Amino acid sequence: MQVRVKWLDHMSFVGESGSGHSVVLDGSPEHGGRNLGVRPMENLLISLGGCSAFDVILILKKARQDILDCEVLIDAVRADAVPAVFSKINMRFLVTGNSLSSKRVERAVSLSVEKYCSVAKMLEESVQITHEVEIIDTA
8 A cells, every 4th residue: 555645835735545535634723734634633533433434334234234324423632742642532433224233233333443443453552442332213
């Protein structure tokens, strides 16, 4: 896997993936940025949520669950000192569907966060990751 990160100006960068997609990264105004894109650490949390949600959808579809939506809300705490790494991350999964099995949804989320999500696996040695699930039944 390869990516390219190119400086644009001030504290703005564009990240280009090997699959042909791009994302704009920028710093906060107090650090010379212009707030034109996500912060790198925000991007890491977005990657964590996306990776895990991908797994959850796949697992629930294989289990023939009638899933309509999946949203991951992530709260993270960073260290006060530089480098300001994450010390705690909480992932809140909002899973919407018709007559979803709470047992299957809980299991899908646990399997993703604890076993399958590559981003979570990379982070687990250095940060405490917790998760919770809310099921929204539309049936």
